[in-house]
Amino acid sequence: FNMLGYDTSAYIRAEYWENFHPARRLSYTCANRTKEAVPIKIESSNTDVVEILSTTETERTLRAGGVLNNEIIYYDNVGVGVADIVVTVGDNVYKKRVYSVMTNTEITKITQTAYRSVTIEWDKVPGSSGYRIVRHSYKGDDGDDDDDDDELHETVATLYGEDQTSVTVSGDWEVSYRYQVISFVQDDIRTMEAEPAALSAGEYFIMLKKGAEITAVETSGSDMIVRWDAMEGALRYELYRSEMENAVGNCVYTTENNSRSFTYREKVTKGTTYYYKLVTVYPEGKSDISGSVAQFIPGNGKKRSVHCKTFSKSGYIGLYPGTEITNRSCAYYYQKDGKFHVVRVHQNKKKKNYALKVYTMDTAMKVKSKKTIKLDSFDTWGGFYQGIDGNFYVVIGYNNFKESKKKTVIKVIKYSSKWKKMKTASIKGGVFYTFEGITVPFDFGNCRMDMQGTTLYIMTSRQMFTQSDGIRHQSNIGFEIDTINMKAKTMWDGYYVSHSFNQFIKYKDHALYILDHGDAYPRALNLEVDSDYGMYGNLPIMPYLFSFKGKSGNNFTGCEVGSMEIGRENVLVCGTAQPHKHAVKGVTGFGGKLKYNVYLILANRKTGKVKFRWLTDYNPKTSSVSVGIPQMVKLAEDRFAILYTTQAKKKKTLHYVVVNDIGEKIYSKTFAGMDLTDESQPILFNGSIVWTETDWLDDWELDWKTTLYSVPAVY
CATH class of the missing domain: 2.60.40.10 (Immunoglobulins)
Structure with a gap:
């Protein structure tokens, strides 16, 4: 008897035996030199690992003097482990051993659990004898085309038993390691694992200089x-x-x-x-x-409505009022040395007057002093940001209809805390972000910023270069600015959304959160969380926060976004929307004359689980109440003030609602005759939430009334 194996070490994928390989096979040759017929039986010693297929004749009789030549045994690997294919011929037993191992043991989580150690977790591989944990680190380019030779490889742990599904290993700080978990099977003869080429790439992780965390304030x-x-x-x-x-x-x-x-x-x-x-x-x-x-801790905030006549002496720019497209802010607020300051953008192209007007307010919230910061002429306003370094950052843009790759299309200008102009970062027209180019910066979008360390993060929009279909499409685009040298680079384009009508960006706890309002790719509110910015452990892939009905690419989505804030457990997003699939008073759908209500969405920062709730429930079909876009102000890690205006019979009412980190309403109050839109982002100052509103009485640049409002920040 002779038995030959075509594949004595079979490999299966993470999904085990589903749709992975054609049947394995062995061949055997057998001659019966006795004078009597003998029975032949073929079986597996462990049917949880190896299964003999029905195409194999597992029981037969070989006549006296008969010969079977190159008979095929078809089998499949159905699990991990060790099994013998056993052929019994009369009183003789012949065996062929099969080792079935996993090619893809997936790492489910890597978490930094101590100052110099990480814990790696993975799914159990039933039938395995244990796991080998391999760590790879980059040692530098050795000059050839083989990337594998550029890495150092080391086994950092070997665990025995299939139930061992986590291990803690030490390492160096701020080194990018690639970890692999390789399951193996073992018997008294040998240890077998998958060939390197069959293994998954593993997971990358950078160990930070981790310290104690605050447990409560x-x-x-x-x-x-x-x-x-x-x-x-x-x-x-x-x-x-x-x-x-x-x-x-x-x-x-x-x-x-x-x-x-x-x-x-x-x-x-x-x-x-x-x-x-x-x-x-x-x-x-x-x-x-x-x-x-x-x-x-709530203080002695005050309710105010102050008419700011000084604000009305210069031209003021507004964008897209009354539409679903974001109304890009042109009024900003900051506090410095205990004083409240208002920054307003002025652009008069006829008089070639481009400037920021900076107003310092007194304790009664009236203008105490005014400063004019002259700007270079520009085509499109971007945004203003007070940095954590005490400096100010101003973003302006230039049209690029000739699609020049070398023309400066965005300037990021750095000013000192005393408004002394310092350095400027320039972004050229040929930047690439999934698709090439900027012809109109900030087009139909916003320009929001946040800062961590010395890096300024900018998320905005653009009209790109002409594509193969002859159209200049619109999308979001992101930049990182090195604020020391004022050098710009494009962010990773994995955040690409098109069209994107509103962009938000926040940095918290070593992670970057990016929110877009998309109408096609995707047609939803899309939240991205970037774990490459040093988050301890893996971050979840967020589902869409709010998917919209309607055809992909239809600019009308029946939704508006007001604010995004980051809490202890959740990302909070508020805005207004038609019902879509979230019924209000039994009404679903979008489009037509359906009225809007205020929504609050919570996305868990660890699990990615999304919760949607309505803060108002006006009947979308019959209500005569119109609801304004809400704004949110973070008061504490689990306290968020949400403000919005309703209007009924020409009477406006401001609603002040405080929710906690899990979206529960804990306080509410209304203020008659006060107004709030998405003209600006309110801020907290001396116990009050403060903002301004401009009412256009006639021509946008000739006749208007600006009012400064404040309400007590309480709960």
Whole structure:
């Protein structure tokens, strides 16, 4: 008897035996030299690993003197493990061993669990004998075309038993490692695993200088109480406080590592949101800054409506009022040295007057002083941002209808805290973001910014170069600005959305959050979370927050977006919309004359789970109430003020609603005769939420009335 295997080491994919390989086969030759017929039986010693297929004649009789030549045994690998294909001929038993191993053991999660260690988790592989964890790191280009030779490979752990599905390993800080989990099967003869070419690529992870995290910030009277737990091996802790989320701020407390838990208590000014962060000091050095935790104690905020006559002396630009396309902000607010400042954009092309008007307000919210910041002439206004470094950033744009790749289409101008012009970053027309070019910057979109460290992140829109269909399409586009050298680079285009009518960007806890309002690719509110910016562990892939009915590419989506904020557990997005699939008073659908209601969407930062709820429930078919686009102001890690206006019979009412981090309404109040649109983003100042509104009485640039409003920030 002789049995030959065409494939004695079979490999199966992560989905096991579903649609992976044609049948395996063995051949055998057998001669019966006795004078009696003998039975032949073919079977598997472990049918959970190897299954003999029905195309094989598993039981037969070989006559005396008969010969079977190159008979085929067809089998399949149906699981992981070791099995023998057993052929019994009379009293003789012949075996051929098959090792069936997994080619693709998927890593489900990598998390930094200590200062110098990460925990790797994966799905159990039933039938395996254990797992080998391999780590790869880049050692530099060795000059050939083989990328694999440019890596260092090391086995960092070997675990035995199929139930071992996690391991913690140490490594170096800020090194990009690629981890693979390779399952193997083992018997008393050998250990078998898949060939390297058959393995999955694995998962990349960068270990940061991780330190202690703040567990709670509580309030008591005028006191803030900050709590955190100790980290093994730490020498001491430095607690920082700022009034801007991503700013480091000032060190307010230093303590030795002499306890298992810590509490710091301090008196603060009511009516101000404070952000607390920790730095852990080890013998090897300092950790990265922890995630920030915000807290707020309501103060003595005031309700105000102040007519600002001074604002009305120069031309003022507005964009797309009364349409679903975003109304790009042209009024901005910031606070400095305890004073409230208003920045308004002025553009008079006939008089060649391009400027920012900066108004400093007194305690009664009337103009105390005014400063004019002259700008270079521009075609399109972009945006304004007060950086965490104390500097100001102004973005302006230039049309590029000749599709020049070299023309400057966007300028990002850096000013000092005293409005001294510093450096300018220039973005050229030929930039590539899934598709090439910018002909009209900020086209039918917004220009929002956020900052972390010395990097300014910009998310905006553009009309691109002419495509093969002869059309200049519109999409979002993102940039990173090195604010030290003022050099710009295009962000990764995995965030591409087209058309994109509104863009939001926020940086929190080492992660970047990007929201777009799309009408085609996708036709939905699309939230992206970028874990490449140093997030501890893997971040979820977010589903669409709100999918719209209607044909792809139809500019009308029946939805408007007001604000996005990041809480302790969730990303919060508010706006107005027609019902679509979320019924209001039993009404669904979009289009026609259906009325809008205010929505609130929550997307869990860890799981990606999305919750949708209505904050208003006016009947979309019969209501006579119109609802304005809401704006949201973050007060604390679990307190968010949402403001919107309703109008009925020409009477306007401002609604002030406070929700927590899981979307529960905890406070509400109304104010008669007050107005709020998406003209600007309100901010918190001295216990009040403050903003301005401009009513166009006649011609947009000739006759208007501007009012400054404030309401107490309470809950």
